[in-house]
Amino acid sequence: MASITEGLEQLNLAAEIDGRSINADVVENKVLAVTFSGTEGDVETTIFDAVCNAMVGHSLREAAEHSALYAARELRAAGKLPEERKGGIGLPKNLNPDLGRAEAILRKMYRGSPFWALEAKEWNYEDRGISPEWVALPKPEKKAKVGEYLTQFLDAGNIARDSVVRFDIDKYERIDIQISDFVAIADKPELLMGFERYLRTQTKERLEVFAFEMKDLNRIRRL
Structure with missing residues (x-):
């Protein structure tokens, strides 16, 4: 896969849970491209596609923490998220098991990456929506x-x-x-x-x- 930033070291990171996997190309802690595999059925595929799209352009930490939430918002707005809410706080895993699984994979990827060891002062604090x-x-x-x-x-x-x-x-x-x-x-x-x-x-x-x-x-x- 071609990188949009030549000359910079590119990491390819992957994580898998229950036969579903997500792969991400990351340069300087920015997600450039994401692919996934192993999903079953149109609903799960749509959810994983939305989560992966929400990762692109953001730090791996931000992607792991919030991509599933942003995907849920977009899917709900489009009427494409079958909710199976379990109650409690509206976390991805409480909204839909496929969404929760996608988030778990991202967090597993982040914990296994070099960025997990960064101290708080080195985190790339960012926000997607503040004007x-x-x-x-x-x-x-x-x-x-x-x-x-x-x-x-x-x-x-x-x-x-x-x-x-x-x-x-x-x-x-x-x-x-x-x-x-x-x-x-x-x-x-x-x-x-x-x-x-x-x-x-x-x-x-x-x-x-x-x-x-x-x-x-x-x-x-x-x-």
Whole structure:
């Protein structure tokens, strides 16, 4: 397969689960091309095709973490994703087993790649959907907007405003929130994901929301 970036080392990475495999050509941690094999039936083939298409142009880490979610959004919009939702948070594996399998293969590929060993400071932080207009806004203006939407979300859900102690926006446009200790552990994921969904709907931006602990401030992903 021809590379679009001559002179750079190209890695061909592959992973397989249950007879299904995905192969990716990667240059400098950017996915250039993807193929798959072993799928059974039109539905599974369509799902794998969408997931692989969503990988192209992104870092392997980003592809492994979010390609299945982006594929699910596109497939649902086109009416091509038969949902077999198991309940809980809308993870790919809870939406459709074929989608979950595709995501598992990508994460297996990533864990087996040289990029898995990179430290956090070396990760290629990127986002597919944040507009230049949002990025260009001064941070105080962004915080004011996010704070207003947070209050609206809490009030609309009859959630105590002090359920969220404070929030901040980091240099990667990711929103960190501190959730109060009195909020039950079982309720925190839905608060986090619910606010993220509301924020995306209101801003039309693909913003991500994280939580960090009150004591050590270590960030915790919600997926």
